[in-house]
Amino acid sequence: MADAETARTVETERKYDVEGDFTVPDLTGAATTGPPKSFTLTAVYHDTDDLRLAAGGLTLRRREGGPDEGWHLKLPAAKGTRVELHAPLGTGDGPPAELAGLLLAHTRGRPLQPVATLTTRRTVRLLLDADGRVLAELADDTVHAEHAGSETTWREVETELVHGPPEVLKKVEKRLREAGAEPASTASTLARALGDSVPRPLPSAGEEGTAGAAVTAYLARQVAAILAYDPLARRSEFDAVHRMRVAVRRIRSTLKSYRKIIDRERVPELRGELSWLAAELGAVRDLEVLRMRFTARLATLDSRLVRPTAWLAALDRREAEAYRALNDALSGRRYLTLLNGLDALVVLPPFTDRARQPAAKVLTKRIGRVWERFAEAYESAETDEARHEARKLAKQARYAAEAARPALGKPAKRMAAHAEAMQEALGGFQDGQIAMAELREAVTAATDPGEAFTLGVLYGTERRDAHAAVDGIDEVWISG
Template sequence: MAMNHLEIERKYDADADFAVPEMDGLPGVAETEPPKVHRLSATYFDTEDQRLASYGITLRRRRGGEDAGWHLKIPAGPDSRNELRAPLGRAQVVPAKLAGLVAAYVRGASLRPIAVLETVRTEIRLLDDRGVPLAELADDLVTGRVMGQDGESSWREVEVELGEAGGLDFLKAAEKRLKKAGARPASSGSKLGRLLGREPDEVRKGGDTAGDAVVGYLAEQVAALLRYDPRARLAEFDAVHRMRVATRRIRSALQSYRAIVDRKHTDEVRAELKWLAEELGAVRDLEVLRMHFTARLEEVGEPAEQDWLKSIGRHEEAAYRRLNVVLKEPRYFALLDALDALVAEPPLTERAEKGATVELPKLVKRSWKRLVKAHRAVANAEHVEEARHEMRKSAKKARYAAELAVPVLGQAAKDVAKNAKRVQEVLGDYQDGVIAMDHLRDAATRVTERSEAFTIGVLYGVERCEALRSISKLEATWEETSPPSF
């Protein structure tokens, strides 16, 4: 099962006497199929306190139509949701794979039926000149009831969902025609949301005070962490990386802005964030190595089918299995609860009440000064590799501190983040080379094929040259950076 179906659609409210207009003449439409009528019955599942609904997630078991079964829909952006499906199975038992994908939202609470929607759907498919669907228009007569409540609600709505050949231009043209015929943008983003009378909770935004700015940033990163959780469980490309970045950004913000968010109340959260980042890193590091060496082998004209590289892939798969266990642990759910509480009731200091334009520049400059100090330490370090590693970490912290301040300080903060990122990347490229060489040395002790041993030697030479080339750029890159201008 994979989150491989991206549903892009727009919904419209329509009166009982609304007449669906002819869709001929819309961009690309060559054929309009005859209408099909389906009777759909969907039971929606959620926790007692409607945690999924608060995030705009819907989980249903639907009978009728051409896609009967379990459907899990997770928001993916404006007008779009990622959809996963499972067979009908048992009526009251959520499929384990779907339940697992919402574990970070449910956190051990029971999923139970909360509402039933009955829909009479008149469906029209619009095709291009190759017979490929541009879109599917659905005219829905809906009746819904909430479990445990008396009475029913009924309404009519129209959906336009893009097909394989459709694009946003088509959506705009279809919307224009529907509005002209009397349809209105839907009052709710989903049928369930309309029935329950609730929309997804909004992510907390920044404000005028330093506390507002910091907590708004933390809220964005917590939302990102949750957004990529299901994708990481599915081992989707880059999901673990983005999840780890969100984790690191939260932890870095709590450190860099401890003058705003009281450190005495966040040290435990920071420790748990470090734990989570390490668990995610166990997967990500192997993922990077596998992709890195695969590309290197292509560069030198050697086949990727080598035992030592396959071994990295096997270890990566094992790391993913371990991560999926970790993401089901009470410890992880407790961390998510703590992050929610941190955003909802942040332990702010007195300085948090001061203006963001006053306080944030001071704290960004403080992070930059630490980077300057770390750079000086490299020149006189007894253990230069450790000093370079510390400088890289300082660059990353300075970058994240500046990124937090961008909504408040604008271009000046962007410039700081850009400079810190350039330094971080130079050191990161060097560190990647060092890690690659360490792995190749280890692999060389285990290979038995001479051809593979030769290839490892070639790659080692390439990695060493690239690492030296990267670190040679450090001083020139540093000279091109400038301190914060605020």
């Protein structure tokens, strides 16, 4: 869970490379420019000795000067967007424990140490609308970097969204580029300072164009997703556990679907550990889904029907306990050993002879067989248990097609989309079944008649919607 002293912001920004004599252009039409303010920033960046944070797109710095001095940890969230965590400077030079702890999956226990010092002379202009509201901030920086005994100086411009819509950054970018600015050649200021010393991602195993290369490239993307969402999951960030769990499931499913390419029998321990991690993440996600689902349901009811919700408070407590257990799991040796195993899977996968064959030939055959299994299961599913099994096979078909999409193009894309639609349709019924089971258990423990009545109303709603979901599944099947 988040530390009380740690502040969180989400930053959406764009960086530009500019020449030393660059002049910030007139931005009239994009925004009104406030008076410039200048100050000096000194930032000491921390990383492992082999720059694991930089390789993963994360930055941890101790910055003095300016309005937000302190420790800053930046985590990639989406394209052009990062979650930034702030902590006070403190009395020591080492990173705060609450920030360092979030990086365990990346550092794997290696110590964090200073790797670069950046001194920046910054001039800031606020970009305002007609009412004086701050839309964005434009920073014009002259940066002096010291790293590994070398020094370099350059100039760059950065725009960061504050209260304005994303379109503001597009309008400002147009003016900047007309004046000679170019999109930054590196992902961050630190990346430019470190240059070629940042480890490059290892190429996918297998010769280009082969089935092995296609499958390991997909696996590598899922391993990267686990690492990206790990710090956010530790902080209970919205949807982070879900996305991390999906990445784990994709790896497990890929090892099953493509067992003729990657020998599953040579990674039995890894498959077992993936199941363990999926269960740890699922314990949180299942409760998270129920809480959000029931909270939304209650909001739609007539207020006269809603009575004390002690059962919902109990669900909140169970979710908090599950998060604590998950954090313990993510901080243990078992998890770090699994991550090391996943790294090895991507770099040195136990290929079969079929892995060296052309991707198009092998993957077409594999996804066809996976789809046939799903289709047979769906068309014969007449019980709740059978529908649940069909849903799991729909997910397997979806992930198999996703892995094959770069090699097979539109056919794999269409299959993945149809499988996802069926997964969602079947999931609507399954989610209703899980919700009804939770409500049945809650009503047996209810002592307040009014609360029991509320639970009964919710149960009726869930039952109605679950049956409606079943009625709509065939339509999704046919439309695909």
